[in-house]
Amino acid sequence: MATSETVDRSPALRRVESIPADATVRHVDQLEPSTLTWFLEAIEAGPTAALEAADLEDGDVIVFTACYRIDRS
Amino acid sequence: MTEYVIIGDGISGSSAAETLREEDPDSDITVITDEGESLYNRILIKEHAKGKLPEAPISIHDEDWYDERDIDLSLNTHVTTIDPDEKTVHVHQDENISYDKLLIATGGTPTQLPVPNSDAAGVHHFWTFQDARKIKESAESADDAVVVGAGLLGIDFAAVCGAQGVSGKYLMRGDRWWRYALSADGAEIMHDGMRDVGVEPVFDSGVDRFETDDNGQVTAAVDPNGERYECDFAGVAIGLTFNTEFLYETDLEMENGIVVDEYMETNLEDVYAAGDITRFYDVLLGEQAQNGSWGSAKEQGRVAAINMAADERSEEFQWVSSYSITHFDFPFLSFGHPTLGDDHAERRYSDTEWRRVAFKDGKIVGGVLIGDLSPQSTFKQLMREQREVADQADVLLEQSVDIDKLAPAQEQ
Ligand SMILES: Cc1cc2nc3c(=O)[nH]c(=O)nc-3n(C[C@H](O)[C@H](O)[C@H](O)COP(=O)(O)OP(=O)(O)OC[C@H]3O[C@@H](n4cnc5c(N)ncnc54)[C@H](O)[C@@H]3O)c2cc1C
Numbered sequence: 048m049a050t051s052e053t054v055d056r057s058p059a060l061r062r063v064e065s066i067p068a069d070a071t072v073r074h075v076d077q078l079e080p081s082t083l084t085w086f087l088e089a090i091e092a093g094p095t096a097a098l099e100a101a102d103l104e105d106g107d108v109i110v111f112t113a114c115y116r117i118d119r120s
Numbered sequence: 121m122t123e124y125v126i127i128g129d130g131i132s133g134s135s136a137a138e139t140l141r142e143e144d145p146d147s148d149i150t151v152i153t154d155e156g157e158s159l160y161n162r163i164l165i166k167e168h169a170k171g172k173l174p175e176a177p178i179s180i181h182d183e184d185w186y187d188e189r190d191i192d193l194s195l196n197t198h199v200t201t202i203d204p205d206e207k208t209v210h211v212h213q214d215e216n217i218s219y220d221k222l223l224i225a226t227g228g229t230p231t232q233l234p235v236p237n238s239d240a241a242g243v244h245h246f247w248t249f250q251d252a253r254k255i256k257e258s259a260e261s262a263d264d265a266v267v268v269g270a271g272l273l274g275i276d277f278a279a280v281c282g283a284q285g286v287s288g289k290y291l292m293r294g295d296r297w298w299r300y301a302l303s304a305d306g307a308e309i310m311h312d313g314m315r316d317v318g319v320e321p322v323f324d325s326g327v328d329r330f331e332t333d334d335n336g337q338v339t340a341a342v343d344p345n346g347e348r349y350e351c352d353f354a355g356v357a358i359g360l361t362f363n364t365e366f367l368y369e370t371d372l373e374m375e376n377g378i379v380v381d382e383y384m385e386t387n388l389e390d391v392y393a394a395g396d397i398t399r400f401y402d403v404l405l406g407e408q409a410q411n412g413s414w415g416s417a418k419e420q421g422r423v424a425a426i427n428m429a430a431d432e433r434s435e436e437f438q439w440v441s442s443y444s445i446t447h448f449d450f451p452f453l454s455f456g457h458p459t460l461g462d463d464h465a466e467r468r469y470s471d472t473e474w475r476r477v478a479f480k481d482g483k484i485v486g487g488v489l490i491g492d493l494s495p496q497s498t499f500k501q502l503m504r505e506q507r508e509v510a511d512q513a514d515v516l517l518e519q520s521v522d523i524d525k526l527a528p529a530q531e532q
Binding site for chain 2: 077
């Protein structure tokens with residue numbers, strides 16, 4: 048998988064430039080309300096709540112103004 | 121054993137099938153769709169057309185998903201009529217399928233422009249995965265394109281142009297994009313976003329006719345002012361026509377969509393509807409409303425299924441929808457019903473930040489956020505609580521919204 052060097056302020060979100068064919072991909076409008084709030088806060092200011100609060104799996108890709116991969120490592 | 125039939129395998133129909141299986145494990149469930157593929161992610165097909173996403177992640181359910189849940193899926197099967205007295209669904213292969221409870225989740229089809237050559241090769245509409253594949257193919261070999269339809273779906277065509285390096289002309293009827301929800305200030309940010317990706321908005325325009333070559337391929341759009349815009353393809357997104365033609369011989373109540381209550385029940389016994397096709401009773405708005413968004417369609421399917429299986433009015437649909445545009449450097453989110461209401465407040469914060477909040481009877485009923493989405497959860501919470509806050513719009517328009525600055529709900 049090609050990932051960019053960009054590491055976001057959030058350790059749980061990594062910006063990716065391309066999406067592999069076997070990834071689970073979700074558009075931001077598919078996120079549950081609490082997950083959407085977590086995601087938007089994480090993009091802006093780093094995660095303010097534990098990632099466990101959001102129903103996202105390691106490796107999931109979220110399509111927003113860029114693509115972000117959930118990185119639990 | 122109850123026999124459930126669901127017409128439509130979009131997100132509303134599919135979410136209903138999943139919920140029905142959970143709620144009524146011993147039932148018979150049949151899902152009928154006229155598409156050739158099972159549920160896929162309709163809101164990601166634009167990313168495929170942009171060339172950013174391969175096909176595989178767009179599929180949501182393969183056929184095994186239905187087998188594992190003992191759901192009978194009929195692909196490529198078009199429902200032609202229903203008979204609510206006999207409780208049967210008639211499909212184009214001349215077969216009748218009987219039901220105890222029926223869910224209609226048939227969504228809509230993009231409306232064709234009523235102008236000459238609107239069905240020419242290269243004039244695209246955008247609804248199915250197949251549409252996306254064809255748009256991608258056209259865009260990959262195009263230099264110039266024309267986009268028509270100044271709303272949430274039209275802008276996806278503009279984004280495809282931008283991502284595929286096609287020079288686009290976005291022909292709009294009025295003086296701005298999505299004029300029902302955005303003022304000139306808000307729209308200007310979106311216009312700048314379009315220009316940044318190589319798509320030029322053209323105002324007070326539209327399409328009077330398309331021109332074609334000898335092979336019937338579109339070559340240009342001519343607007344009502346006589347301006348001619350050459351194009352290798354055109355994207356048309358002027359609205360949806362709801363898929364209700366198979367219901368015309370019934371007494372189903374329709375009003376540009378199927379009328380349902382907050383339980384997703386129609387006026388016909390044991391017939392429910394869900395998704396884009398409904399005109400539903402919105403308990404937060406206090407009136408009938410429509411919504412064309414993924415989250416709302418999914419939730420309507422779930423709520424319909426709960427009520428179908430319970431055989432009573434068990435759960436009402438109460439939802440604040442979201443619809444995002446993610447094509448530009450700045451985010452955009454529309455929530456609730458931003459075009460409804462009796463009052464609104466808005467403010468521009470910077471070249472990429474703008475906010476509008478729409479009110480009805482003093483309560484928030486929707487809004488649009490551009491650039492800074494941070495207040496979205498607060499605004500949605502206020503909507504759900506039905507707080508009267510219109511007289512405190514200054515608090516809602518502060519860059520950082522502090523809900524504690526609002527007068528406590530009980531004092532209002
Ligand atoms: C390009 C595009 C981008 C979008 N972007 C977003 C977005 O960013 N965010 C968002 O929230 N929403 C977005 N939407 C809207 C969202 O996709 C829809 O609101 C949602 O998918 C509606 O789901 P549905 O199940 O109600 O209808 P549909 O998904 O339309 O499903 C209806 C199904 O019924 C089938 N059908 C119709 N008539 C018959 C018949 N007579 N017999 C058998 N089958 C029939 C149809 O073929 C279809 O498969 C977008 C839509 C499109 C097209």
